[in-house]
Amino acid sequence: MSDRPHGREEFRAAVDAEIAPRAARFDRDQSIPGDVLRRMGELGWWGAILPPETGGAGMDMVTLGELHEEVGRGCSSVRSLLTVHSMVSYAVSRWGSDEQRARWLPRLARGETIGAFCLTEQRAGSDVANIAATAVRQDDGSYVLDGGKRWTTGGQIAGLLLVFARTGRGISAFLVERDTPGVEVRPVHDMLGTRGSMLAEIDFRDCRLGPGALLGPDGFALATVVTGVLDIGRYSVACGCVGILQACLEAGARFTAEKGTRTQPLSEHQLIRQMLTQTVTDVTAARLLCRQAGELKDRQDPQTIMATWIAKYFASTAAARAASDAVQIHGAAGCAPDHPAQRYYRDAKVMEIIEGSTQIQQIKIAEEAYRWTAR
Amino acid sequence: MTAAVGPEIAKFLAGSFPNLDIGDDDDLFDGGIANSLFTIQLIMFVEKRFAVQIPNEDLELDNFRTVTAMTKLVERLTQARSDV
Numbered sequence: 001m002s003d004r005p006h007g008r009e010e011f012r013a014a015v016d017a018e019i020a021p022r023a024a025r026f027d028r029d030q031s032i033p034g035d036v037l038r039r040m041g042e043l044g045w046w047g048a049i050l051p052p053e054t055g056g057a058g059m060d061m062v063t064l065g066e067l068h069e070e071v072g073r074g075c076s077s078v079r080s081l082l083t084v085h086s087m088v089s090y091a092v093s094r095w096g097s098d099e100q101r102a103r104w105l106p107r108l109a110r111g112e113t114i115g116a117f118c119l120t121e122q123r124a125g126s127d128v129a130n131i132a133a134t135a136v137r138q139d140d141g142s143y144v145l146d147g148g149k150r151w152t153t154g155g156q157i158a159g160l161l162l163v164f165a166r167t168g169r170g171i172s173a174f175l176v177e178r179d180t181p182g183v184e185v186r187p188v189h190d191m192l193g194t195r196g197s198m199l200a201e202i203d204f205r206d207c208r209l210g211p212g213a214l215l216g217p218d219g220f221a222l223a224t225v226v227t228g229v230l231d232i233g234r235y236s237v238a239c240g241c242v243g244i245l246q247a248c249l250e251a252g253a254r255f256t257a258e259k260g261t262r263t264q265p266l267s268e269h270q271l272i273r274q275m276l277t278q279t280v281t282d283v284t285a286a287r288l289l290c291r292q293a294g295e296l297k298d299r300q301d302p303q304t305i306m307a308t309w310i311a312k313y314f315a316s317t318a319a320a321r322a323a324s325d326a327v328q329i330h331g332a333a334g335c336a337p338d339h340p341a342q343r344y345y346r347d348a349k350v351m352e353i354i355e356g357s358t359q360i361q362q363i364k365i366a367e368e369a370y371r372w373t374a375r
Numbered sequence: 376m377t378a379a380v381g382p383e384i385a386k387f388l389a390g391s392f393p394n395l396d397i398g399d400d401d402d403l404f405d406g407g408i409a410n411s412l413f414t415i416q417l418i419m420f421v422e423k424r425f426a427v428q429i430p431n432e433d434l435e436l437d438n439f440r441t442v443t444a445m446t447k448l449v450e451r452l453t454q455a456r457s458d459v
Contacts, residue, residue: 217431306412
């Protein structure tokens with residue numbers, strides 16, 4: 001345990017040593033190699049959110065946010081894998097039965113089993129209530145699962161799938177082992193961004209699940225497991241976006257301080273300074289919003305749910321802006337193969353879509369405003 | 376403390392919806408007051424304020440439909456705890 005980093009400075013050093021220098025490679029290869037995944041286990045990152053008695057690092061949510069920010073600064077694809085794994089770990093820890101917890105948490109904590117989150121379908125994205133996958137309960141208490149899930153981050157390597165399906169009582173959550181007969185995983189390549197996050201399409205055909213596969217309340221998963229797990233995912237993405245902002249800031253400042261004509265370095269141009277000022281302000285504000293959301297989570301304050309929506313909305317839109325500026329600042333160099341700026345740009349755009357798109361957030365956050373406004 | 380369960384929940388609802396008058400038997404779901412986002416806030420509030428963890432079998436819509444239903448749930452859970 002003692003060699004596990006547990007504070008921002010240590011996370012930063014580990015990311016700079018082991019993740020950031022290889023991120024361009026992960027992006028090009030569209031995969032994170034096994035040695036990195038194993039190393040993340042040694043560092044305690046897979047089990048960051050889980051309590052020590054299960055083998056986890058027992059981090060509070062503020063510290064978890066700092067970890068996901070630092071990892072996101074180095075590589076959004078690695079952070080995406082951590083995000084979905086943390087979502088599954090949280091779900092088992094929060095809603096799992098004693099048997100489910102005993103069986104899965106130690107493996108999830110070590111990263112021996114990677115978790116993936118299977119919610120989205122062809123015709124059910126932000127409108128999760130449209131889920132068409134079904135899990136039909138049999139007389140012996142087992143379920144038969146049918147349906148297809150899309151855009152599953154980490155789906156290529158996950159051993160444990162958290163799948164949402166319709167039962168007779170509503171929408172429910174299930175823990176599905178990847179090697180269950182009837183599970184078919186197809187890799188998805190050449191996405192715009194987070195290309196290393198090993199996306200998959202997963203089909204479930206006539207999959208027989210034991211009675212112990214049901215996670216949480218039957219038929220009431222939307223307001224509990226889905227909302228709770230997406231809250232964790234949204235928090236992780238928001239923090240990861242702070243990392244992208246920080247990376248854009250550092251790259252832009254370093255480049256413009258060095259580059260320019262003999263008479264005038266780029267850093268002397270006012271319009272360059274304007275872009276950097278915006279990024280500095282955005283990263284500071286986004287980090288504070290994430291910290292606030294994390295502190296509210298640590299206090300189990302219900303306000304954390306909306307605070308996280310706001311943090312994710314601000315951080316993802318700011319990251320997309322800053323990454324666009326970072327490419328602009330670097331000019332042709334920023335568009336070159338393997339240049340970090342173009343990767344930040346592609347990755348940041350994805351952040352505006354996942355875990356609640358910018359538009360969904362604009363609707364939800366405004367809804368909150370109307371709730372508060374006098375009749 | 377048990378006696379205060381209902382009023383505490385009502386206070387939370389009043390604070391969350393300052394422009395609505397929600398009666399103890401008003402249906403939060405049929406009335407369109409609670410969406411899934413608010414429902415989890417409600418669950419978090421109940422668990423934190425009354426120091427209970429609501430078991431999976433009690434996580435169902437009917438237990439959160441009205442202030443009266445939530446009060447019954449909390450009283451049952453705190454009662455079960457003091458029996459242990």
